[in-house]
Amino acid sequence: MVRAELNIPQGTGLYVNDVVDASPAQKAGVQKGDVLLKCAHKPVNSPEAVGRILATLKAGDAVKLLVNRDGRKKSFHAKLENAPLGLNAGAIQxxxxxxxxxxxxxxxxxxxxxxxDKRGVIISHVAKGSPALTAGLRSGDVIRRFGATRILDVKQMQSLILKAQPGQKVTLTILRDGRQNSLNVVMERHTTAAGRVAFLGPADVAIEGSWIGMDVTELSAGDASALGLPAGTRGILVNDVESPPATMVGFVTGDAIVAVNGQPTMDMKQFETATQKQSGAVVDVIRGNKHLFISVPPPGFTQQGTPLNGGMNKMRQVALTRPATGKLGVLSSGPGLNSLVSGNLRNGFYLVLVDFTNSSYAILGPNELDPLSDVMKQYNVTRLVCTDISRNTAGALGTIGVRIYAGVTGPTLDAIGLYERHQLVAMKGF
Incomplete structure (x- = not known):
């Protein structure tokens, strides 16, 4: 009846019979009577389908929900919490x-x-009362072997866990503080217990600082309580995530930063000390009452660890000192360092400004770049990398002393590396 009234094809969608009070779904705006069409961009037609999708996510993740309401499609973003989504859809455990x-x-x-090496998986959170906690596993441990099987990545590890049987004892080979150790974990049948729902109330504190494109402040007792954290938890609260690299590496509003490169950040003073002269690190974060690690790539490296300066034996300081000096501009197709180098000035482009002297960068949007020559002059940028460029634009830049490296393709970060290694040739005649 409902399917016919809303003109929804057979075998498509999941009718929402009820929405749990104060659940992520209710907070996102989902209502009783909606027909859920997609969850996390995937079509759903049964509670089991929703369960399979949610089983791949964890507390703190944001999931997009597409519903049909009164014949019209609406989309919502629900931030998952310790409780289920709240649709009475029944996740498969x-x-x-x-x-x-x-x-x-x-x-x-x-x-x-x-x-x-990068083999194995790192533990970001150990649940209370879990087999992992009983076995003695800790956050930061790296699991290298599951029984006799060498672990390469998360997908392989999850597959091995699913194949195990309740009551089975498995020996895990781990690395902890640089030392190898073996622990025995007894697998258990998973049961879900209702816990306290964590939520983040409206921000009501002043911004105290900023780092890598996000605003931060000291975590107050009220913030900790709203986030469902244990009483007495201290750290740095992410108030807003505004620009790269924070937007690129996975920070979200409401994250609680408790350490940077292993240095505790219980207050702003400690946070400033831990991040001083650093624009890259492994950041310890609590999100949704769970712990995880977020890697911020240092200047000269991608997040996957590809060096742009020809390689290093060991990185002792996150903020690298590079031989290149001055400022470089790169025309980019998007606002991220992994966006492709561009040369199209008509359909909107971004300008990535790299200050080698101060080991920093900024990204200007299309609305800030008219005309390009004035922007280059304003920021004292003397080099430009692009795929192609018109003769008129090249001439205008040449009159203010800008050298142009055209014909460059690939990710912006790779182009910066080519320039640093002096592997680009400037145009002549302008």
């Missing part, structure tokens, strides 16, 4: 449980934790 959140090891974590 894994029959076997270890109770540890895991992440792939990237190059920044490899350096931070002094690991021999």
């Amino acid at each position: 894994n029959p076997v449980w270890m109770g540890a959140d895991i992440q792939d090891v990237d190059a920044i974590m490899k350096i931070r934790f002094n690991l021999p």
Whole structure:
């Protein structure tokens, strides 16, 4: 009846019978009577389908919901909490449980934790009362083997856990503080217990500082309580995430930063000390009452760890000192360092400004770049990298002393690396 009235094809959508009070779904705006069409961009037609999707996510993740309401499509973003989504859809739980959140090891974590390579998975959170906690696993441990199987990544580890049986004892080989150790974990059948729902109330405190494109302040007792954190928790609260690199690496409003590169950040003074002269790090974050690591790539590195300065044996300081000096501009197709180098001045472009002297960068949007020559002069940028450029624009830039490196393709970050290694050739005749 409802399907026919709303003109929804057979086998599509999930009718919302009820929405749990104060749940993420209710806070996002989902209502009783909506027909859920997609969850996290994937079509759904049963509670089991929703459950499979939610089983891949964790507290703090934002999920997009597409619904049909009175014949019209509406989309909402729900921030997951410790409780279920709140649609009475019934998530499918894994029959076997270890109770540890895991992440792939990237190059920044490899350096931070002094690991021999990027194999294995790093534990970001250990649940209370879990088999992992009973076995003695901790946040920061790197699981290298599951029984006799060498672990390469999260996907492989999750597959091995799903194949295990309740009551099965598995020996895990881990690295902790640079030393190898073995622990035995007994797998258990997973049961879901209703817990306290964590939520973040409206921000009512003044901004105290900023770092890598986000505004931060000291975590107050009220903030900690609203986030569902244990009484007495101290750290730095992310008030707003505004620009790269913070927007690129995964920070979200409401994150609580408790350490940077292993240095505790219980107050702004400690936070300033931990981040001084650094624009990259492994950041310890509490989100949704769970712990995770976020890697911020240092200047001269991608987040995957590709060096742009020809390679280093060991990175001792996050903020690298580079031989290149002055300022470089790169025309980019988007607002991120992984966006492709551009040369199209008609359809909107971004300008990535790199200050090698101060090891910093900024990104200007299309509305800030008219005309390009005035912007280059204003910021004293003397070099420009692009895919192509018109003769008129090249001539205007040439009159103010800008050298142009055209014909460059690929990600913006790679182009910056080519310039640093003196592998680009400037145009002649302008």
